[in-house]
Amino acid sequence: VMQCSASLDVLFLLDGSYSIGKGSFERSKHFAGKLCDALDIRPDRVRVGMIQFSSTPHLEFPLDSYLTKQEVKERIKRIVFRGGSTETGRALKYVLRKGFPGGRNSSVPEVLIIISDGKSQGSTGMPAVQVKEGHIMVFAVGIKFPRWEELHALASEPTDQHVFFAGDADDAANGLYSTLTGSVCSATAPGCKVESHPCERRTLETVKELAGNYVCWKGSQQPHAVRASLCPFYRWKRVLIKHPSRCFRTVCPEPCDSQPCQNGGTCVPEGLDKYHCLCPVGYGGDIHCAAKLSLECGVDLLFLMDSSAGVTLEGFLRYKAFLKRFLQAVMGQDSPMNVGVAQFDTNVRIPIEVGQHKDAFNFMKSIDALNFGGGGTLTGRALRYVAQHGFRSTPVFADVQDDLPRVVVLLTDSRSQDPVAEAAKYARDRDLFLIGVGSSFVRAELAEVTGNPKQTIVYSDPQDLFNRIPELQRRICSVDSPEGCQAQSLDLTFAVDASAGVGLENFLRARDFVRSSRLHFSINRDVTQIALVVYSSKPHTVFALDTYTSNSALLQAIDQAPFLGDSASAGNALLHIYGDVMTVQKGARPGVNKVVVVLTNGGGMEGAAAPAQQLRDNGILVFVVVIGDTQRDMLLKVAGSPNYLVHISSYEDLQYYQDLIIERICEEAKSPVNLCKPNPCMNQGRCVLGPGSYRCECHGWEGPHCENRVLWGDSPRSAVLPPHSHVRHGSSGWQHFSRASQHTKRH
Numbered sequence: 001v002m003q004c005s006a007s008l009d010v011l012f013l014l015d016g017s018y019s020i021g022k023g024s025f026e027r028s029k030h031f032a033g034k035l036c037d038a039l040d041i042r043p044d045r046v047r048v049g050m051i052q053f054s055s056t057p058h059l060e061f062p063l064d065s066y067l068t069k070q071e072v073k074e075r076i077k078r079i080v081f082r083g084g085s086t087e088t089g090r091a092l093k094y095v096l097r098k099g100f101p102g103g104r105n106s107s108v109p110e111v112l113i114i115i116s117d118g119k120s121q122g123s124t125g126m127p128a129v130q131v132k133e134g135h136i137m138v139f140a141v142g143i144k145f146p147r148w149e150e151l152h153a154l155a156s157e158p159t160d161q162h163v164f165f166a167g168d169a170d171d172a173a174n175g176l177y178s179t180l181t182g183s184v185c186s187a188t189a190p191g192c193k194v195e196s197h198p199c200e201r202r203t204l205e206t207v208k209e210l211a212g213n214y215v216c217w218k219g220s221q222q223p224h225a226v227r228a229s230l231c232p233f234y235r236w237k238r239v240l241i242k243h244p245s246r247c248f249r250t251v252c253p254e255p256c257d258s259q260p261c262q263n264g265g266t267c268v269p270e271g272l273d274k275y276h277c278l279c280p281v282g283y284g285g286d287i288h289c290a291a292k293l294s295l296e297c298g299v300d301l302l303f304l305m306d307s308s309a310g311v312t313l314e315g316f317l318r319y320k321a322f323l324k325r326f327l328q329a330v331m332g333q334d335s336p337m338n339v340g341v342a343q344f345d346t347n348v349r350i351p352i353e354v355g356q357h358k359d360a361f362n363f364m365k366s367i368d369a370l371n372f373g374g375g376g377t378l379t380g381r382a383l384r385y386v387a388q389h390g391f392r393s394t395p396v397f398a399d400v401q402d403d404l405p406r407v408v409v410l411l412t413d414s415r416s417q418d419p420v421a422e423a424a425k426y427a428r429d430r431d432l433f434l435i436g437v438g439s440s441f442v443r444a445e446l447a448e449v450t451g452n453p454k455q456t457i458v459y460s461d462p463q464d465l466f467n468r469i470p471e472l473q474r475r476i477c478s479v480d481s482p483e484g485c486q487a488q489s490l491d492l493t494f495a496v497d498a499s500a501g502v503g504l505e506n507f508l509r510a511r512d513f514v515r516s517s518r519l520h521f522s523i524n525r526d527v528t529q530i531a532l533v534v535y536s537s538k539p540h541t542v543f544a545l546d547t548y549t550s551n552s553a554l555l556q557a558i559d560q561a562p563f564l565g566d567s568a569s570a571g572n573a574l575l576h577i578y579g580d581v582m583t584v585q586k587g588a589r590p591g592v593n594k595v596v597v598v599l600t601n602g603g604g605m606e607g608a609a610a611p612a613q614q615l616r617d618n619g620i621l622v623f624v625v626v627i628g629d630t631q632r633d634m635l636l637k638v639a640g641s642p643n644y645l646v647h648i649s650s651y652e653d654l655q656y657y658q659d660l661i662i663e664r665i666c667e668e669a670k671s672p673v674n675l676c677k678p679n680p681c682m683n684q685g686r687c688v689l690g691p692g693s694y695r696c697e698c699h700g701w702e703g704p705h706c707e708n709r710v711l712w713g714d715s716p717r718s719a720v721l722p723p724h725s726h727v728r729h730g731s732s733g734w735q736h737f738s739r740a741s742q743h744t745k746r747h
Contacts, residue, residue, distance in 0.1 A: 004185035005040035007108040010048045011100050015116035017054040017086040024144045025081045028115045031166040033073045038177040041069040048072045053091035054084030062102025088120035092127035109184045113139045118147035128154045141166050145204040160246050174249040192252035199247035204238050211235045265289035297477035298336035300354050300406045302390045307373040308345035310414025316372045319411050327360045344382035346375030379416035380423035387427040407433045424449040429552050435475050452516040488669035489592045490528045497600040499536040499568035506651040507563045510599045513654050515558045520662045523551045531581050535573035536564035546587025568604030574611035590680040593669045594620040602630025609637040619677025621668050627651050682706045
């Protein structure tokens, strides 16, 4: 955010000697790029050049070569380590002799930044003095474990404002900005000021230390005799030495210093002058966390709360507190939600009917009156019970039901003692939307209840349960406001490998994937149609695109999909889909995007590339989901693009990729459509595109899609009909145009 913006020439002297080494040289380059962030590099403001020095100086680029910050940083990245001895004095003499290459001839201030370990092998004293006498501001930056006394001798006065350590890159960049602001740059932003703070400089020094006393032999005055004695033994050791120092940095006021967030909200700064508030549950009415006590989505909502011995009294009380906090957050006077509470253990009861209370105060009093049961955990029985009796209070009149979506939120922390899968299916088949909330201990069971991992909310600890309230709000309201491709027209076919190579168990997992995927789509004639094909050596259509028009009917049909065994042939399946599934005769709709999702273990893909390309040529996307180890090259030819190929390690992991796969399908559903692909005209009719419409040119056939044979002869039914019929898609639906009426009038 802070940049030195002034007319300024900056020359880097980068140490590329062997004492630095290639690794530290790369860090020096990174640091030089960091310093560039503190400079406003433009042709009329700051210009930057660089010299690498070792045994001899080498000009990497002059100041007039690269005139934007991005260009300079990219060029610095490409500099190659040269190696050699550390001749800092020779590099300074080069600057004295040549000046700043490509610079503006001292018409603007000149800044020299030396990045080195300060271990020069020649004298630097006189050249350093001469450079500073030439009115060049010198900064010295230590890299690795530098010799600080030499760097202080190189730098301008005061040295504590001109000597930095590259290891603290952000602090050093701030320090450079702070020092330049005090001399050549424009003033700091309003409210910002330069402050000093204690810091330390580190270096490695070789010290002599006593290792101990060892026996040694010395001569004596007696001839041919020696005397044993103890002699000290020393060794040399490298020690990390820390020198206390003072550093300078520019400090600016935080936008959160004024504490703008109300009601316990947390302020998060964004740059120097912007912020946003993270608001607690129930407070997000404006940017400062004003109270927000209603949820704008209309649903009939029933909490099914576990009060069995498995959750314990403590857990039951926690659920009551969770419900109260949830109602505080979402239930207002004008809330379109109808809320009720059921609790279960061995038995099931509904102490608070759906819609019984319209205000939070009376609702909370009823929650306080709920008692702990402490019996067994019969979750399956409870789900079946609320499916039958949980929403009895919602009809407005005896013979008229409201049309609000019905949502059941299961709160549990203990595994069921009876089966839940069939009971959950029973509830979902009655158009109940199930959401599971529980600890990670019951994650698998919650996924089994909801039929979709996306509809489970798992918390890690008791406090985390309360943090999940906003997520629960979103899950509940996603029923009332369709997202993704629930509002997009789509003809979707699943092709599921049901061969012996997949096996029955994995086939059932793939079938469950199709089962839960349907929940992401609005199934009806106007929005999404789904077909299912299972295949082994031969394909089998379980149901066509236009067979079912509701999610519940689709669910029952998916469960009837058979396992076939035998070998697999994906090519036969794709040919079958092209000729007998994605056709107008079988319910495919012109002007609607079409997608085929192939679920396979990679077997039987030989010969699948050609029919897959035939589908793509006719505007039908082929999306391949491959499970297990297989040949990627062959699958890529079938998918046509890496974007339409998803590789999953095992069938068990298939459910975790559902969101990704659905998201890709939804993206495709939004792409433009060619009304003539696939060809909507039957019996070799030719599709002709018009502006926002198409027509079929028929030969020997008639009708909007060339579906009726033209009859010739003298019988009453063999009146001469025109060979061409037209169909046009307008805002009012399909309009049929025939030349027959005009022909009759002329005669």
